[in-house]
Amino acid sequence: MNLLDFFRERKKQTPASIAKERLQIIVAHERNQRCEPDYLPALQRELLEVIRKYVNVDNDQVQVALENQGNCSILELNVTLPER
Amino acid sequence: MAKIIVVTSGKGGVGKTTTSASIGTGLALRGYKTVIIDFDVGLRNLDLIMGCERRVVYDFVNVIQEDATLAQALIKDKRLENLYVLAASQTRDKDALTTEGVERVISELASNFDFVICDSPAGIEKGAHLAMYFADEAIVVTNPEVSSVRDSDRMLGLLASKSRRAELGLEPIKERLLLTRYSPDRVEKGEMLGVEDVEEILSIRLLGVIPESKSVLKASNQGIPVILDDESDAGQAYSDAVDRLLGKDVEHRFLDVKKHGFLQRIFGGRE
Numbered sequence: 481m482n483l484l485d486f487f488r489e490r491k492k493q494t495p496a497s498i499a500k501e502r503l504q505i506i507v508a509h510e511r512n513q514r515c516e517p518d519y520l521p522a523l524q525r526e527l528l529e530v531i532r533k534y535v536n537v538d539n540d541q542v543q544v545a546l547e548n549q550g551n552c553s554i555l556e557l558n559v560t561l562p563e564r
Numbered sequence: 565m566a567k568i569i570v571v572t573s574g575k576g577g578v579g580k581t582t583t584s585a586s587i588g589t590g591l592a593l594r595g596y597k598t599v600i601i602d603f604d605v606g607l608r609n610l611d612l613i614m615g616c617e618r619r620v621v622y623d624f625v626n627v628i629q630e631d632a633t634l635a636q637a638l639i640k641d642k643r644l645e646n647l648y649v650l651a652a653s654q655t656r657d658k659d660a661l662t663t664e665g666v667e668r669v670i671s672e673l674a675s676n677f678d679f680v681i682c683d684s685p686a687g688i689e690k691g692a693h694l695a696m697y698f699a700d701e702a703i704v705v706t707n708p709e710v711s712s713v714r715d716s717d718r719m720l721g722l723l724a725s726k727s728r729r730a731e732l733g734l735e736p737i738k739e740r741l742l743l744t745r746y747s748p749d750r751v752e753k754g755e756m757l758g759v760e761d762v763e764e765i766l767s768i769r770l771l772g773v774i775p776e777s778k779s780v781l782k783a784s785n786q787g788i789p790v791i792l793d794d795e796s797d798a799g800q801a802y803s804d805a806v807d808r809l810l811g812k813d814v815e816h817r818f819l820d821v822k823k824h825g826f827l828q829r830i831f832g833g834r835e
Binding site for chain 1: 709710713714717718721725751753754755756757758761764765766
Protein backbone atom coordinates (compact mmCIF):
# COMPACT_ATOMS: atom_id res chain seq x y z
CA MET A 481 0.00 0.00 0.00
CA ASN A 482 1.55 3.31 -1.00
CA LEU A 483 1.10 6.65 0.68
CA LEU A 484 -1.63 7.74 -1.73
CA ASP A 485 -3.70 4.65 -0.98
CA PHE A 486 -3.34 5.34 2.70
CA PHE A 487 -5.02 8.73 2.36
CA ARG A 488 -7.68 7.38 0.03
CA GLU A 489 -8.43 4.63 2.51
CA ARG A 490 -9.12 7.11 5.28
CA LYS A 491 -11.81 8.89 3.35
CA LYS A 492 -13.71 5.69 2.65
CA GLN A 493 -16.47 4.52 4.92
CA THR A 494 -15.58 1.74 7.31
CA PRO A 495 -17.28 -1.66 6.93
CA ALA A 496 -19.06 -0.98 10.24
CA SER A 497 -20.54 2.32 9.07
CA ILE A 498 -21.74 0.69 5.85
CA ALA A 499 -23.39 -2.03 7.93
CA LYS A 500 -25.06 0.57 10.14
CA GLU A 501 -26.39 2.52 7.18
CA ARG A 502 -27.76 -0.59 5.47
CA LEU A 503 -29.38 -1.76 8.68
CA GLN A 504 -31.02 1.57 9.39
CA ILE A 505 -32.64 1.55 5.94
CA ILE A 506 -33.85 -2.05 5.98
CA VAL A 507 -35.06 -1.89 9.58
CA ALA A 508 -37.03 1.31 8.95
CA HIS A 509 -38.56 -0.25 5.84
CA GLU A 510 -39.54 -3.44 7.64
CA ARG A 511 -40.98 -1.53 10.59
CA ASN A 512 -43.25 0.39 8.22
CA GLN A 513 -44.46 -2.83 6.66
CA ARG A 514 -45.15 -4.24 10.11
CA CYS A 515 -47.70 -1.54 10.90
CA GLU A 516 -49.48 -1.95 7.60
CA PRO A 517 -52.97 -3.38 7.88
CA ASP A 518 -53.46 -6.83 6.37
CA TYR A 519 -55.85 -5.58 3.70
CA LEU A 520 -53.28 -3.38 1.97
CA PRO A 521 -51.99 -5.92 -0.60
CA ALA A 522 -55.56 -6.89 -1.57
CA LEU A 523 -56.54 -3.22 -1.82
CA GLN A 524 -53.57 -2.59 -4.08
CA ARG A 525 -54.53 -5.54 -6.32
CA GLU A 526 -58.13 -4.43 -6.69
CA LEU A 527 -57.23 -0.80 -7.33
CA LEU A 528 -54.90 -1.97 -10.04
CA GLU A 529 -57.70 -3.95 -11.68
CA VAL A 530 -59.97 -0.91 -11.73
CA ILE A 531 -57.28 1.32 -13.20
CA ARG A 532 -56.48 -1.32 -15.81
CA LYS A 533 -60.05 -1.12 -17.11
CA TYR A 534 -59.25 2.34 -18.41
CA VAL A 535 -55.48 2.60 -18.77
CA ASN A 536 -52.89 -0.03 -19.49
CA VAL A 537 -50.48 0.08 -16.56
CA ASP A 538 -47.92 -2.41 -15.25
CA ASN A 539 -48.12 -4.10 -11.87
CA ASP A 540 -45.27 -2.09 -10.44
CA GLN A 541 -46.68 1.25 -11.59
CA VAL A 542 -49.13 1.46 -8.72
CA GLN A 543 -47.95 2.17 -5.20
CA VAL A 544 -50.22 2.18 -2.20
CA ALA A 545 -48.98 3.49 1.11
CA LEU A 546 -50.66 4.17 4.40
CA GLU A 547 -49.19 6.92 6.50
CA ASN A 548 -50.17 7.67 10.06
CA GLN A 549 -50.16 11.28 11.18
CA GLY A 550 -51.40 11.84 14.67
CA ASN A 551 -54.93 10.50 14.87
CA CYS A 552 -55.60 10.35 11.15
CA SER A 553 -54.25 8.02 8.46
CA ILE A 554 -53.53 9.03 4.89
CA LEU A 555 -53.91 6.52 2.11
CA GLU A 556 -51.55 7.52 -0.64
CA LEU A 557 -52.09 6.15 -4.13
CA ASN A 558 -49.42 6.72 -6.71
CA VAL A 559 -50.07 5.65 -10.30
CA THR A 560 -47.55 6.20 -13.07
CA LEU A 561 -49.37 6.33 -16.40
CA PRO A 562 -47.56 5.11 -19.50
CA GLU A 563 -46.21 7.71 -21.90
CA ARG A 564 -48.68 8.86 -24.49
CA MET B 565 -45.33 -15.22 41.48
CA ALA B 566 -42.29 -15.81 39.31
CA LYS B 567 -40.99 -13.39 36.74
CA ILE B 568 -41.02 -15.06 33.32
CA ILE B 569 -38.07 -14.11 31.13
CA VAL B 570 -37.63 -15.23 27.52
CA VAL B 571 -34.17 -15.38 25.97
CA THR B 572 -34.71 -14.89 22.26
CA SER B 573 -33.01 -13.62 19.09
CA GLY B 574 -34.61 -14.77 15.87
CA LYS B 575 -31.25 -15.78 14.42
CA GLY B 576 -29.57 -19.00 15.47
CA GLY B 577 -26.10 -19.43 16.93
CA VAL B 578 -25.90 -16.03 18.60
CA GLY B 579 -25.74 -17.36 22.16
CA LYS B 580 -29.31 -17.84 23.42
CA THR B 581 -28.62 -21.10 25.24
CA THR B 582 -25.28 -19.88 26.62
CA THR B 583 -27.12 -16.80 27.89
CA SER B 584 -30.06 -18.74 29.35
CA ALA B 585 -27.66 -21.03 31.21
CA SER B 586 -25.56 -18.18 32.58
CA ILE B 587 -28.39 -15.82 33.50
CA GLY B 588 -30.32 -18.66 35.17
CA THR B 589 -27.24 -19.77 37.08
CA GLY B 590 -26.46 -16.17 38.06
CA LEU B 591 -29.96 -15.67 39.48
CA ALA B 592 -29.71 -18.93 41.45
CA LEU B 593 -26.28 -17.87 42.76
CA ARG B 594 -27.93 -14.76 44.17
CA GLY B 595 -30.44 -16.87 46.05
CA TYR B 596 -33.41 -16.84 43.69
CA LYS B 597 -35.16 -20.11 42.96
CA THR B 598 -34.80 -20.43 39.20
CA VAL B 599 -35.85 -22.85 36.48
CA ILE B 600 -34.58 -22.79 32.90
CA ILE B 601 -36.84 -24.33 30.25
CA ASP B 602 -35.49 -25.49 26.88
CA PHE B 603 -38.15 -24.73 24.21
CA ASP B 604 -36.06 -26.09 21.34
CA VAL B 605 -38.07 -29.27 20.76
CA GLY B 606 -36.17 -31.69 18.53
CA LEU B 607 -32.82 -29.98 19.04
CA ARG B 608 -32.29 -29.94 22.78
CA ASN B 609 -28.99 -28.48 23.93
CA LEU B 610 -29.51 -26.64 27.19
CA ASP B 611 -28.86 -29.92 29.04
CA LEU B 612 -25.38 -30.14 27.45
CA ILE B 613 -24.51 -26.53 28.27
CA MET B 614 -25.68 -27.07 31.86
CA GLY B 615 -23.86 -30.39 32.10
CA CYS B 616 -26.91 -32.47 33.01
CA GLU B 617 -27.41 -34.35 29.71
CA ARG B 618 -27.08 -37.78 31.32
CA ARG B 619 -29.72 -37.07 33.92
CA VAL B 620 -32.62 -36.31 31.56
CA VAL B 621 -35.32 -38.90 32.19
CA TYR B 622 -38.51 -36.98 31.43
CA ASP B 623 -38.78 -33.79 29.39
CA PHE B 624 -41.02 -30.76 28.74
CA VAL B 625 -43.22 -32.62 26.23
CA ASN B 626 -43.72 -35.55 28.65
CA VAL B 627 -45.09 -33.07 31.19
CA ILE B 628 -47.32 -31.37 28.63
CA GLN B 629 -48.73 -34.71 27.51
CA GLU B 630 -49.10 -35.72 31.16
CA ASP B 631 -46.82 -38.76 30.85
CA ALA B 632 -44.80 -37.35 33.74
CA THR B 633 -45.24 -34.83 36.53
CA LEU B 634 -43.21 -31.64 36.77
CA ALA B 635 -41.48 -32.99 39.87
CA GLN B 636 -40.30 -36.00 37.86
CA ALA B 637 -39.10 -33.93 34.91
CA LEU B 638 -37.30 -31.10 36.71
CA ILE B 639 -33.56 -31.75 36.85
CA LYS B 640 -31.88 -30.31 39.93
CA ASP B 641 -28.53 -28.69 39.28
CA LYS B 642 -25.55 -30.47 40.85
CA ARG B 643 -23.80 -27.26 41.79
CA LEU B 644 -26.55 -24.95 42.99
CA GLU B 645 -29.36 -25.53 45.45
CA ASN B 646 -31.89 -23.20 43.79
CA LEU B 647 -31.44 -24.15 40.17
CA TYR B 648 -33.52 -26.49 37.99
CA VAL B 649 -33.60 -27.41 34.31
CA LEU B 650 -36.55 -28.62 32.25
CA ALA B 651 -35.13 -30.30 29.15
CA ALA B 652 -36.68 -30.15 25.68
CA SER B 653 -37.91 -33.31 24.06
CA GLN B 654 -36.05 -34.86 21.15
CA THR B 655 -39.30 -35.71 19.34
CA ARG B 656 -39.66 -34.71 15.70
CA ASP B 657 -43.34 -33.95 16.17
CA LYS B 658 -43.66 -30.22 15.53
CA ASP B 659 -46.98 -29.99 17.33
CA ALA B 660 -45.71 -31.47 20.58
CA LEU B 661 -45.96 -28.06 22.26
CA THR B 662 -49.45 -26.64 22.70
CA THR B 663 -50.42 -23.21 24.00
CA GLU B 664 -52.62 -24.74 26.72
CA GLY B 665 -49.93 -27.23 27.75
CA VAL B 666 -47.21 -24.59 27.95
CA GLU B 667 -49.52 -22.29 29.90
CA ARG B 668 -50.29 -25.03 32.43
CA VAL B 669 -46.60 -25.89 32.95
CA ILE B 670 -45.50 -22.25 33.19
CA SER B 671 -48.21 -21.30 35.65
CA GLU B 672 -47.38 -24.31 37.82
CA LEU B 673 -43.71 -23.31 37.78
CA ALA B 674 -44.54 -19.65 38.37
CA SER B 675 -46.13 -20.41 41.72
CA ASN B 676 -43.06 -22.32 42.96
CA PHE B 677 -40.15 -20.30 41.55
CA ASP B 678 -38.82 -16.73 41.57
CA PHE B 679 -37.66 -16.81 37.95
CA VAL B 680 -38.68 -18.89 34.94
CA ILE B 681 -36.17 -18.54 32.09
CA CYS B 682 -37.49 -19.63 28.68
CA ASP B 683 -34.68 -20.55 26.29
CA SER B 684 -36.20 -19.91 22.85
CA PRO B 685 -35.28 -21.83 19.71
CA ALA B 686 -34.09 -19.87 16.67
CA GLY B 687 -36.62 -18.78 14.06
CA ILE B 688 -40.16 -17.49 14.45
CA GLU B 689 -42.00 -20.81 14.36
CA LYS B 690 -44.18 -22.36 17.05
CA GLY B 691 -41.42 -23.10 19.59
CA ALA B 692 -40.10 -19.54 19.45
CA HIS B 693 -43.63 -18.14 19.61
CA LEU B 694 -44.58 -20.18 22.68
CA ALA B 695 -41.26 -19.39 24.41
CA MET B 696 -42.05 -15.67 24.32
CA TYR B 697 -45.86 -15.80 24.51
CA PHE B 698 -46.16 -15.81 28.33
CA ALA B 699 -43.10 -13.65 29.05
CA ASP B 700 -42.94 -10.60 31.32
CA GLU B 701 -39.47 -9.64 30.16
CA ALA B 702 -37.34 -10.44 27.13
CA ILE B 703 -33.59 -10.64 26.71
CA VAL B 704 -32.86 -10.15 23.02
CA VAL B 705 -29.49 -11.73 22.28
CA THR B 706 -27.77 -10.05 19.33
CA ASN B 707 -24.37 -10.28 17.65
CA PRO B 708 -22.87 -7.08 16.22
CA GLU B 709 -23.52 -8.30 12.70
CA VAL B 710 -26.15 -7.33 10.10
CA SER B 711 -28.27 -10.47 9.90
CA SER B 712 -28.48 -10.84 13.66
CA VAL B 713 -29.49 -7.19 14.21
CA ARG B 714 -32.17 -7.40 11.53
CA ASP B 715 -33.60 -10.62 12.97
CA SER B 716 -33.59 -9.10 16.46
CA ASP B 717 -35.64 -6.18 15.18
CA ARG B 718 -38.09 -8.63 13.65
CA MET B 719 -38.30 -10.42 16.99
CA LEU B 720 -38.96 -7.12 18.77
CA GLY B 721 -41.89 -6.58 16.43
CA LEU B 722 -43.29 -9.99 17.36
CA LEU B 723 -42.78 -9.40 21.10
CA ALA B 724 -44.79 -6.20 20.77
CA SER B 725 -47.66 -7.72 18.80
CA LYS B 726 -47.94 -11.49 19.24
CA SER B 727 -47.37 -12.04 22.96
CA ARG B 728 -50.03 -12.66 25.59
CA ARG B 729 -49.36 -9.22 27.07
CA ALA B 730 -49.89 -7.61 23.65
CA GLU B 731 -53.05 -9.58 22.95
CA LEU B 732 -54.61 -8.76 26.32
CA GLY B 733 -53.55 -5.12 26.14
CA LEU B 734 -51.44 -5.42 29.30
CA GLU B 735 -48.23 -3.56 29.99
CA PRO B 736 -45.84 -4.59 27.17
CA ILE B 737 -42.96 -7.04 27.61
CA LYS B 738 -39.87 -5.31 28.98
CA GLU B 739 -37.25 -5.72 26.26
CA ARG B 740 -33.52 -5.65 26.86
CA LEU B 741 -30.57 -6.01 24.53
CA LEU B 742 -27.69 -8.37 25.26
CA LEU B 743 -24.90 -7.91 22.76
CA THR B 744 -22.71 -11.01 22.56
CA ARG B 745 -19.44 -11.93 20.81
CA TYR B 746 -18.31 -8.32 20.98
CA SER B 747 -14.74 -7.48 19.93
CA PRO B 748 -13.73 -3.97 21.06
CA ASP B 749 -10.56 -4.03 18.92
CA ARG B 750 -12.55 -4.78 15.75
CA VAL B 751 -15.02 -2.02 16.65
CA GLU B 752 -12.13 0.38 17.07
CA LYS B 753 -10.82 -0.58 13.61
CA GLY B 754 -14.24 0.10 12.11
CA GLU B 755 -14.73 -3.57 11.23
CA MET B 756 -17.59 -4.28 13.60
CA LEU B 757 -20.78 -2.48 14.62
CA GLY B 758 -20.30 -0.77 17.96
CA VAL B 759 -22.61 -1.10 20.95
CA GLU B 760 -24.00 2.44 20.38
CA ASP B 761 -24.74 1.59 16.73
CA VAL B 762 -26.78 -1.49 17.67
CA GLU B 763 -28.55 0.37 20.48
CA GLU B 764 -29.44 3.17 18.08
CA ILE B 765 -30.82 0.81 15.44
CA LEU B 766 -32.86 -1.36 17.81
CA SER B 767 -33.63 1.41 20.32
CA ILE B 768 -34.04 -0.81 23.38
CA ARG B 769 -32.31 -0.72 26.76
CA LEU B 770 -28.92 -2.37 27.02
CA LEU B 771 -28.67 -5.21 29.52
CA GLY B 772 -25.05 -6.04 28.82
CA VAL B 773 -22.23 -6.63 26.41
CA ILE B 774 -20.50 -10.01 26.47
CA PRO B 775 -17.04 -9.89 24.89
CA GLU B 776 -15.92 -12.51 22.38
CA SER B 777 -14.09 -14.94 24.63
CA LYS B 778 -12.37 -18.30 24.51
CA SER B 779 -13.87 -19.05 27.91
CA VAL B 780 -17.35 -19.56 26.38
CA LEU B 781 -16.30 -22.60 24.33
CA LYS B 782 -14.17 -23.85 27.20
CA ALA B 783 -17.15 -23.68 29.52
CA SER B 784 -19.59 -25.34 27.12
CA ASN B 785 -17.09 -28.14 26.44
CA GLN B 786 -17.20 -28.93 30.15
CA GLY B 787 -20.92 -28.37 30.69
CA ILE B 788 -20.34 -25.50 33.09
CA PRO B 789 -22.24 -22.22 32.53
CA VAL B 790 -19.59 -19.60 31.71
CA ILE B 791 -20.83 -17.30 34.48
CA LEU B 792 -19.27 -19.74 36.98
CA ASP B 793 -15.84 -19.00 35.47
CA ASP B 794 -15.48 -15.79 37.43
CA GLU B 795 -11.96 -15.19 36.17
CA SER B 796 -13.13 -14.90 32.58
CA ASP B 797 -14.27 -11.62 31.03
CA ALA B 798 -17.40 -13.27 29.59
CA GLY B 799 -18.28 -14.72 33.00
CA GLN B 800 -17.88 -11.34 34.68
CA ALA B 801 -19.89 -9.61 31.96
CA TYR B 802 -22.75 -12.11 32.48
CA SER B 803 -22.53 -11.51 36.21
CA ASP B 804 -22.93 -7.76 35.66
CA ALA B 805 -25.89 -8.44 33.36
CA VAL B 806 -27.61 -10.47 36.09
CA ASP B 807 -27.13 -7.61 38.55
CA ARG B 808 -28.65 -5.18 36.04
CA LEU B 809 -31.55 -7.58 35.49
CA LEU B 810 -32.18 -7.35 39.23
CA GLY B 811 -32.26 -3.57 39.03
CA LYS B 812 -28.70 -2.73 40.10
CA ASP B 813 -26.91 0.08 38.34
CA VAL B 814 -23.66 -1.51 37.19
CA GLU B 815 -21.24 0.19 34.84
CA HIS B 816 -20.53 -1.57 31.54
CA ARG B 817 -17.12 -3.22 31.28
CA PHE B 818 -15.12 -4.77 28.44
CA LEU B 819 -16.20 -2.14 25.90
CA ASP B 820 -12.71 -0.84 25.26
CA VAL B 821 -9.61 -2.46 23.82
CA LYS B 822 -7.61 -4.25 26.49
CA LYS B 823 -4.39 -2.52 27.41
CA HIS B 824 -1.67 -5.11 27.76
CA GLY B 825 1.02 -4.63 30.35
CA PHE B 826 4.69 -4.51 29.52
CA LEU B 827 5.47 -8.09 30.53
CA GLN B 828 2.30 -9.38 28.93
CA ARG B 829 3.24 -7.75 25.66
CA ILE B 830 6.63 -9.47 25.73
CA PHE B 831 5.62 -12.92 26.92
CA GLY B 832 1.99 -13.00 25.81
CA GLY B 833 -0.68 -13.45 28.41
CA ARG B 834 -3.67 -15.67 28.94
CA GLU B 835 -6.71 -14.45 27.04
